[in-house]
Amino acid sequence: MQRELNLGRFFIGLIMMIMGGYLFLKNIHIGFNFALAYSFGSVHLTAGYVLIPFIFGIGMVFYNPDNDIGWLLIIITFILVLIGVINSISLVLNSMSAFDLMMILGLMIGGVGVFLSSLLGRRKSETALSDDSTPKIKK
Template sequence: MNFKNAGGTDGGSMRFLIGLIMMSGGYLLLPSIIVDPSFGLGSYVFSIGNFLVTRGLVIVPFLFGIGIVFYNSDNKLGWLLPLGSLTALVFGIFANLNIRFTSMSAFDLVVILVLFVGGIGWLLGSLRR
């Protein structure tokens, strides 16, 4: 049997594993990220022009769509309303997140980013023929 390494290259499997281990350096960045939602009661999800869309306005078409789906599951509008409402709600939640870093030295950040990006390079390089 002739087993090929990752990407069909000689030594590709070792490069692949080293790249995968280096990419795990990106995990070191996660504990230093703080995510605060600014999605309070009465706040808007997003705006369309000057019209502010609140969470309640997103839920109303969702409920109508669910009712239509339960009444007639073949109705495409019944499926479009809940899916569109959930998409708008998820988009609004992500748009209202505040993401910030805790204190971290520049050296730590550079080491983490070099490990992560270098690992991606090694991993993709191992798959190249």
């Protein structure tokens, strides 16, 4: 059996998904409160403590560029700072009416359904594919 692609449903679903996603993302506000601090049980590491291994790593790499421990300290510190930046981002959804939220979700989820149904398509039956399936009139 062969599947047929319905281009109309494909583009309608794609447009619905894009519109719903745009409206959803437009109603999200991003806040940023950077405070680089890590807690491991009762031990609290602040930004200064996190940068100490970075300082040692830089010194080790400048002294000997082939020093793997220095590179490891630099990479770990970079990853910790990156995690701290990402961790300090807060996302807040605007207050909106239930109708607005239902329309946004309806566009997004309905668009996904229409889009996927166009990709999966309906199967053509074997009789529709064969040329001999046309009804013949008896005389």
